[in-house]
Amino acid sequence: FYRNTKTGDPEDAKWRYLFYDSDWGFFSVTTGSKNKIVGGVEYMLRDGGMGNYNIKSNLFMNKLIKVPEIQDKFLRRYGELFQTVFTTENMTNLFNQMILEIKPEMQMHMQRWAAEMHPKVSFDQPKNPEGGYNYWVTRCERTLERIFPRRPYYIWQEIIDYFDLSQEQMVAYFGPCPPTPEE
Numbered sequence: 001f002y003r004n005t006k007t008g009d010p011e012d013a014k015w016r017y018l019f020y021d022s023d024w025g026f027f028s029v030t031t032g033s034k035n036k037i038v039g040g041v042e043y044m045l046r047d048g049g050m051g052n053y054n055i056k057s058n059l060f061m062n063k064l065i066k067v068p069e070i071q072d073k074f075l076r077r078y079g080e081l082f083q084t085v086f087t088t089e090n091m092t093n094l095f096n097q098m099i100l101e102i103k104p105e106m107q108m109h110m111q112r113w114a115a116e117m118h119p120k121v122s123f124d125q126p127k128n129p130e131g132g133y134n135y136w137v138t139r140c141e142r143t144l145e146r147i148f149p150r151r152p153y154y155i156w157q158e159i160i161d162y163f164d165l166s167q168e169q170m171v172a173y174f175g176p177c178p179p180t181p182e183e
Contacts, residue, residue, distance in 0.1 A: 079173035150181035
C-alpha cells in the first residue's frame with residue numbers, strides 16, 4: 001500500500017493497496033498433504049505479511065476483511081470474477097493469447113537473462129538460454145494442462161475453509177462447487 005501526499009489535495013492522500021507477487025496464483029494448484037493452494041487467499045492474508053517470504057505488509061487487508069460488510073463485498077466480487085473472468089476457459093484463452101504475443105521475444109530474453117536468474121525467483125530454472133527457454137515452455141504447458149483445469153475446485157474449497165462458510169453461502173457467492181479434478 002502507499003499514500004500519495006505530494007499533490008497537496010487532502011482527498012488524494014488516502015491509502016491505496018498495491019498487488020504484489022500475483023504470479024504465485026499460477027504457480028501451483030496445491031501443495032503438501034492438505035491440498036492447500038499456493039497463491040490463494042490464505043497466502044495473501046497470512047499473518048505477518050503476504051508473499052512467499054512474508055515481506056509485504058497485509059495489515060490493512062487483514063483488518064478490513066474482518067469487517068462483515070467488507071468481507072461480504074469481497075466475497076461477492078470474488079465470486080462474480082470466479083464465475084466470469086477466472087473460468088478455466090477464459091483464463092486458458094487469455095493465457096494462450098499472451099503466450100503468442102511474447103513467445104517471439106522469449107529466446108532473446110533468455111539469451112540475455114537466463115544466467116542472471118536469482119534462485120529466490122526461480123531455483124530450478126536452467127542458467128543457459130536454451131534450458132531457460134525450454135523451462136519457460138514447460139511451465140506454460142503445465143499451467144494450461146494442470147493449473148487452469150484444477151484451480152477452480154481448490155479455490156472453492158479454500159474460500160469455504162478460510163472464511164468458514166456454509167455450502168449455501170458458497171453457492172450464493174461462487175455458484176456450485178466445480179468438479180473434483182482428476183489427479
